[in-house]
Amino acid sequence: xxxILVWAWVLVAAFVAAPAMAAADKPEAKAEVKAPQELVPFxxxxxxPLNVGVALYVTNLGKINEGANTYEGSFDLxxxxxxxxxxxxxxxEGTDRLxxxxxxxxxxxxxxxxxxxxxxxxxxxxxxxxxxxxxxEDGDVDFIQRVKAPFETKFALAAFPFDSQSLPMILLSSxxxxxxxxxxxxxxxxxxSGLKDGLKIRGWTPGRMEYTFSRIRAWNGxxxxxxxxxxxxxxxxxxxxxxxxxxxxxxxxxxSLITLFAKADxxxxxTAWAGSILALVxxxxxxxxxxxxxxxxxxxxxxxxxxxxxxxxxxxxxxxxFNPPVAEKLMNRFMLAETLNITKWAIPAVFFGxxxxxxxxxxxxW
Numbered sequence: 001x002x003x004i005l006v007w008a009w010v011l012v013a014a015f016v017a018a019p020a021m022a023a024a025d026k027p028e029a030k031a032e033v034k035a036p037q038e039l040v041p042f043x044x045x046x047x048x049p050l051n052v053g054v055a056l057y058v059t060n061l062g063k064i065n066e067g068a069n070t071y072e073g074s075f076d077l078x079x080x081x082x083x084x085x086x087x088x089x090x091x092x093e094g095t096d097r098l099x100x101x102x103x104x105x106x107x108x109x110x111x112x113x114x115x116x117x118x119x120x121x122x123x124x125x126x127x128x129x130x131x132x133x134x135x136x137e138d139g140d141v142d143f144i145q146r147v148k149a150p151f152e153t154k155f156a157l158a159a160f161p162f163d164s165q166s167l168p169m170i171l172l173s174s175x176x177x178x179x180x181x182x183x184x185x186x187x188x189x190x191x192x193s194g195l196k197d198g199l200k201i202r203g204w205t206p207g208r209m210e211y212t213f214s215r216i217r218a219w220n221g222x223x224x225x226x227x228x229x230x231x232x233x234x235x236x237x238x239x240x241x242x243x244x245x246x247x248x249x250x251x252x253x254x255x256s257l258i259t260l261f262a263k264a265d266x267x268x269x270x271t272a273w274a275g276s277i278l279a280l281v282x283x284x285x286x287x288x289x290x291x292x293x294x295x296x297x298x299x300x301x302x303x304x305x306x307x308x309x310x311x312x313x314x315x316x317x318x319x320x321x322f323n324p325p326v327a328e329k330l331m332n333r334f335m336l337a338e339t340l341n342i343t344k345w346a347i348p349a350v351f352f353g354x355x356x357x358x359x360x361x362x363x364x365x366w
Contacts, residue, residue, distance in 0.1 A: 039175065040113040043083040049182040052115045053080045054171065055192035056229045058209065060148075061167065061201050066155045067292055070123075071167050073231075074148040078192060080141060083113055087139035098135040105133040105143075114143065116175035117183070121168060123150040157293045160300065161240035162363040164207070166230040173225050178215050183227045185211060195231065203239070207232035237363075244287075245355075248303055251279040252310060252351070259318055260344045269318045273311060280307050299362040303355065310351050317343065 043050065055078040063072040090096040100108045109131070127149035134142040153168055173181050185193070199206050210230045215223040255272035258264055284304045287294065294300050321327050321343060327336050 039116070040111070042180065043081075043085060043113055045084060046082065049178060049180050050081060050115075051182050051184045052117065052173075053186055053189045054078070054117075054183050054227060054229075055080075055185070055189040056169065056209070057193055058195045058199065058231055060196070061199065061204075061206065061231065061233070063150075064165075064167075064201070064204065066157060067290065069154055069293070070150050070152055072148075072150050073167065073169070074146075075169060077119075077145045077147055077169075078189075079115060079117060079143045080189075081115060082138075082140050084139045086112060086135050086141060088135075088137055090137040093137075096137045100133040100135075102130065102132075105131040108133055108135075109143065112141070114141075115173055115181055117171050117173045119147070119151075119169060120172045121152045121170045122147070123152065126150055155293055157291055158295060158297045159362055160291065160294065160298055161235055161237040161244065162299070164232060164234045165204075166210075166232050169229045171227045171229070172216070174218065176224065177218075177222045178225050181225055183213060183225050193229075201233060203236055204233040205236060207234060244300065244303065247283055248280075248307060251276045251283065252307060256314065256348060259314055259322060260348070266318060266323045269322065270315065273315050273318065277308075277311055280304065280311065299358060302358045302362075306351070306354055306358070310347075313347065317347070 057076040057078075058073065059076060060074040061071065063070075065071065088098075112135075127147065129149075130146040132144040132146075134144070136142075151167070151169060153166075155165055157163060171183065173183070194209060195206055208231075210232065212228040212230070214226050214228070216226050218224050255269070255276045258272045259269045287300050287304070291300065319326065320330065321336070321340060330336070331339065
């Protein structure tokens, strides 16, 4: 009986292991590896580097976020080049221009040579791009993209709220070197570029568009062409001045009035200044959260520093000159009365003078 059980166990084990052994004997299936799509060969018989004309027309700017260093823009970007292989007979085609839009434009663009120019500071995830492609009988090509997307930039807020900013759109050809391709602008491209008439940006005044052509070193050591189109904008400071100065001055005004002109004991005066210090700390925190890019040279930083200095001076005066038991030991009553009369007006005047000087210097220096 034991022998029968042993043989039965051997047969079951062999039956279970047979499929696994058969699978192991089969050659391992190789994953299909697709070769990367090759670029269409460079246009023949053209002058090198091949000029690609770039025109940029701004239709809208908005949602400027200094904290995130982003802005949202809508642009019409046109790139044009010449490829003699695309020339055709207008009589045979019945038109001197072939037009392709949206999906057809993308499909056709993959079949012809194109400069492979990308927008490097655009958030592609949230971008809306509507392409259009035009091929003319002589081989000229116009590739137009209507772009609406968030763009990354770096705001410099040292002169806030009297600052001017530059909103960039950075174009880069990472596939071709400066010896093969050059981004250029002829008069035709300049005429097609610019800002939409009546363009308005909430809280800002649009200025002009500037272009910078440069080259950067790629990972393989070659230099590739780059172009930056920048729209200059100037902040409208009126609303910000109220937001900055109103709460700031209020934190100084009430304890100053109590200390300088009200008949009160030392304890209420110190209590008022303690509240003023806490209010300024909270105000400074609010500014740092809303404008994280503000540095130590900004007007806001100067205001906060001046405010803390003023509070420290007023606290010292409160426990000395405006504290009768201490003041009587420092000087006689006639000198004390004259000193207090001068201090009541000199300290606030100097304080407001420093604030005005800092504001004027920031406004006209930057």
